[in-house]
Structures are given as structure tokens and as C-alpha cells.
Amino acid sequence: MKPFAQTWLSLGSNLGDRLDNLLAGAAFLLSHGLEWKNCSGVYETEPVGYTAQPDFLNMVIHGETRLSPLDLLEVCQQAEKALLRERTIRWGPRTLDVDILLIDDLVLDLPALTLPHPRMAERAFVLGPLGEMDPGLMEKWALPHITEGIRLRMPASDFRDRLSPKFI
Numbered sequence: 713m714k715p716f717a718q719t720w721l722s723l724g725s726n727l728g729d730r731l732d733n734l735l736a737g738a739a740f741l742l743s744h745g746l747e748w749k750n751c752s753g754v755y756e757t758e759p760v761g762y763t764a765q766p767d768f769l770n771m772v773i774h775g776e777t778r779l780s781p782l783d784l785l786e787v788c789q790q791a792e793k794a795l796l797r798e799r800t801i802r803w804g805p806r807t808l809d810v811d812i813l814l815i816d817d818l819v820l821d822l823p824a825l826t827l828p829h830p831r832m833a834e835r836a837f838v839l840g841p842l843g844e845m846d847p848g849l850m851e852k853w854a855l856p857h858i859t860e861g862i863r864l865r866m867p868a869s870d871f872r873d874r875l876s877p878k879f880i
Contacts, residue, residue: 716776719746719784720813720849722829722838723771725795726759727807730769731866733795735875737808738773740791742879745784746775752841754866760835765805769865772813772841781815785825788812813838814853828853836861844868 721741725733734754742748752772759765777784788810795808813829820827832838833855840862843850850857872880 714778716747716778717816717818718749719775719777719815720842720845721746721773721775721788722809722811722813722832722841723773724757724768724809724837725807726766726768727805731874733808734769734771734871736795737791737810738875739879740794741773741775741787741810742875744787744790745779746773746777746787748880749774749776750845751868751871752844753864753868754871755837755840755862756865757837757862759805760837761802768837770837770841770862771871772838772845774845781812781818781820781825781827782822784812784815811838813842814849 723734723737731754751774754769754771757768757770759768779787791810792808797806797808811829812825812827813832815827818827836858839855839857840859842855843857
């Protein structure tokens with residue numbers, strides 16, 4: 713049997729009930745090949761790129777999976793589709809966005825997937841939650857500790873309490 717790979721995923725939402733979208737997205741991932749390890753708190757952030765849209769709620773989930781990187785990408789895209797994400801504007805509003813940040817120490821450059829995530833070092837909405845969860849991971853990948861522009865809206869313990877106990 714293939715061993716588990718450690719993976720870190722970024723989830724974001726700025727349409728509809730943003731928190732419920734994060735909860736539903738996490739539940740989807742945890743019922744499709746991701747096993748729970750930990751999560752960050754939920755942060756509110758201003759949009760990046762296309763700014764004429766509502767603020768986001770963002771978080772990072774740490775899990776284990778036996779899925780291949782491309783199969784995990786497919787599950788992330790299925791989660792977005794299940795939450796009715798529409799891709800009309802690059803970096804535009806969305807019900808759910810799921811990005812694979814890291815899988816173990818894997819460095820990958822494929823047309824469909826680049827690891828580590830190519831823009832995570834520029835995004836406070838990734839760096840703040842990831843740094844909260846694992847400062848050692850930040851050092852390992854030489855990621856800056858940026859928290860400017862993010863506001864904690866829900867501690868990780870409260871998110872875990874709201875996520876169905878059958879998943880964690």
C-alpha cells in the first residue's frame with residue numbers, strides 16, 4: 713500500500729455563507745481521500761488581484777493522503793465544483809477555492825500543478841494560517857512570516873468543533 717503523504721491545502725471563500733462554504737469544502741475533502749491532521753484558524757482577508765469583490769475567509773488544512781498529486785488536484789477541483797464555483801474572472805469571487813500548497817517535500821512543475829504552490833510566498837492569506845500551524849514548515853521552505861492584512865475570525869479549535877466529528 714502506498715504510504716501517506718503530508719499535504720497542506722489552502723481554502724478560501726468570498727461568496728454566500730463563507731464559513732459554511734469552508735466547512736463544506738473541508739468535509740468534502742475529508743470524505744474523498746484526505747485524512748485530518750490539523751487546521752489553522754479562519755482569517756478574513758482582502759481580495760488579491762481583482763479587488764472589486766467581497767473579502768475572503770481563508771484557512772489552511774493539514775492532512776494525509778495516499779492520492780497522487782494529480783488525483784488530489786482532481787478532488788480539490790471536485791470540491792470547488794460541489795460548492796458551485798464558477799470560473800469567470802481570474803482571481804475573481806468564488807464560493808470555494810482550494811489550492812494545494814505542499815505535498816511532503818515534493819517539487820513538481822507540470823502544466824496542471826506546480827509544487828510548492830508558486831505564489832504562496834506572496835500571499836498573507838496563506839502565510840499567516842500556515843505560520844500559525846507550523847512555524848518549522850515556514851523555515852524549512854524559507855517562507856516569510858507575513859500577517860499584515862489578515863484578521864483572525866475564528867480560532868482553529870472553534871472550526872474543528874463545527875466540522876462534523878466523524879471527520880476528525
